[in-house]
Amino acid sequence: MKTFSSIVTLVVLATTPFLTTCAGDLAKKPIGDTTINIHSSKDDEGLTLPSGFSSIVVAENLGSVRHIAVNSNGDIYAKLAKLKDGNGILELKGGNTSNIIGFGNYPGTGIAIKNGYLYASSNSAVYRYKLDGNNQVINPDKPETLVKDLTDRRQHNSKSITLDNAGNIYVNIGAPSNSCQVEDRAVGSKGQDPCPILAYAGGIWQFKADKPDQTISDGVHYASGIRNTVGLDWNSAVNELYVMQHGRDDLHRMFDQYYTVKDNAEIPAEEFLLVNKGDNFGWPYCYFDPKLDKKMLAPEYGGDGKIQGRCADIKKPLVAFPAHLAPNALLFYTGDQFPEKYKNGAFIAFHGSWNRAPEPQAGFFVAFVPMKDGKPNGNWEIFAEGFAGGNDKKASGRVDYRPCGLAQGPDGSLYISDDRKGNIWKITYQK
Template identity: 30%
Template sequence: MLALVLVIAVSCKEGEDFWDSMIPETDKETTTAQVAGYVFRPALAPANEANERQLKVPSGFQVSKFAENMGQPRMMVVSSSGRVYVSDREAGTVTMLMDADGNGMAESSKVVATIKQVHGLSIYNGKIYMVAVNEVYVADMNGDGSLGQPKMLISDLPDGGQHPNRTIGFGPDGMMYLTVGSTCNACAEPNPENATILRANADGSNRKIYAKGLRNTIGFGWHPETGELWGLDHGIDWLGDNEQEEEVNQIKQGADYGWPYIYGNGKYNPADRPKGDTTYQQYLQKTTLPTLTYQAHSAPIGMVFYTGSQFPAEYKNDAFVAMRGSWNRSSPVGYKVVRLHFENGKPVRFDDFLTGFVIDNNRSHFGRLAGLAVHTDGSLLVSDDTNGVIYRISRQP
């Protein structure tokens, strides 16, 4: 466990509202802000039975281990036959898991692809698509679940920098969507494709920027009823314990979500001013603000809409989000799975769903969560890339 306190001082004129009055619209006046920043990384504890018993889910649910000793499992997809495919970016592998007897535990594990820094996965039209830092691949899925030789579709995605974890999905329009995070915490990116969501044809051609100003939207998906695209964006670090909050955004073509200059519900980032003669207010006018926000530094990773039939009916078409957990605040937040409620097709609130990974009075943890997938049996799978475990949440018999 590492703890560090950093104070950044940058000033502003006095006024009634800190963010409006202390950050001038242009650089003709002094900008000053004082921010208290922290590094706090809880120690890693084992995912043993004693710790697993501390996990909490809502009444009527249970949590168990679907697979363990998985290295650093990240993103997951499930085929129509119930085979689970898991990426491990550090190992550069995609592994297939199978629970043939339906007892809730995978009894077989096989590496089916080896691709350097592979991360995001998506199944579309009977093929599996895999994205690494710079490349997108597609492979045929054989009858036994093994994969054919991966074929490269894209080779020139932007370099990763601070956020190299690409994700991929296919929309109701049959188009490929790719997330490309920023190379930095907050900066003007020289490559316009960084801090965006890209859209391309299924064969990788005709790639264009779909939306921008998104610092790192790893988790995204289309609402099963409305077909609208939603994503969770990572907030800027080093703005304090409770800034910048994580954002829930409806992702629309051509929209700009403000990073790195505007964040939250219209706040100015004091360390990064819009370029040229553009004022903060002018940039704010063209910024699409979030629909909902969540505790800063929680680090949303995986997101999946629940379309299974095992959970109660009220869970249908809500989303689950894996909050990986903080490092840049004085006490840990995140380290959990939350339920994002949708009403009339719009997100309205969060509730805890799987908690208990932070132990020892917030000094240790035994899981930083990453990927989510709904299994064909309706259970929810959750990957932890620190202890190499995939958890399964199901209804109690």
């Protein structure tokens, strides 16, 4: 009997930590949950919008929807970062999920519609598909390759695209690097000076929108010194290119002698840039400090948080957004549905941060910048929020949805896509 009771004691002792672990796991489970699906195609109570605006979920669980485009007939095209049943593009005919077709056997981010063509990008190339009189893709399996062989080393490999009104397409080629160190992101590794990456990445290139098989040497090196851009858009009101630069990471982890945890979370701004041909925005040598309102010398190149050095003459952003929020889409609103304030203003989808840790994560919203004559005309504000699913999820980064794409519908509605589960919301306004 003594043996029996000691075994019981042993079992209780042995199972106690086991049970505790189980309870802990259960308590944590909703944070990483990927299956909860509470929305349907009706009024979505999840999003918070300004007065007069409402949202519906037009599609859910499509997959990793990056950028989206809406055609004049209401068809939605969604570009996927991961193939779904072998397809990298989904077409939602009529703008709903009753008839979805897939094509394009490459993953990627960029998608756009212009002058009777659908443009889409993989992580190394840009393609286009001719649309017929009914706005349907004529030959979904045989796109024309416009640009090929662009750098894809996984980091910052989104080839986002936008088109002007003069037959050109602009492609972001992100730098496959944080700050062009000899060993990327390694403590103690020096910055390369000059940075060899700038010859083939870390900028925006302009190509012809109708010429097949272009390579980078056929393109115009339109702007340089841009670490990475996922959101860019041609502003037709002023005929200029605007991009959202993703600022640098890891100031504290690599340079704790100069920067605190909080400095890293708050200093290296996400930059809203007006890009003129030939501009250089200073990456990897410079980053923008919104508190000092200056472009500052990066610590890999001798900076210490106080030295401006060679960065003094670098063009500043139009708006400096909080660090690490990951602006993944930019859209100038040209519709008539929304109030006058929104006309030609900029919507920006923030994918949400990770490099703010251990400080709380932030972002996961769509912002709006009022614009006049191509310049900000008032403070930026949060336009749509509620994608994270609550403050705890937002702080931990274990969110429900991550805004990644924006598009304008033919009736002036705004569409927002999410690449975590693949939701698409439609935002409308009614007085």
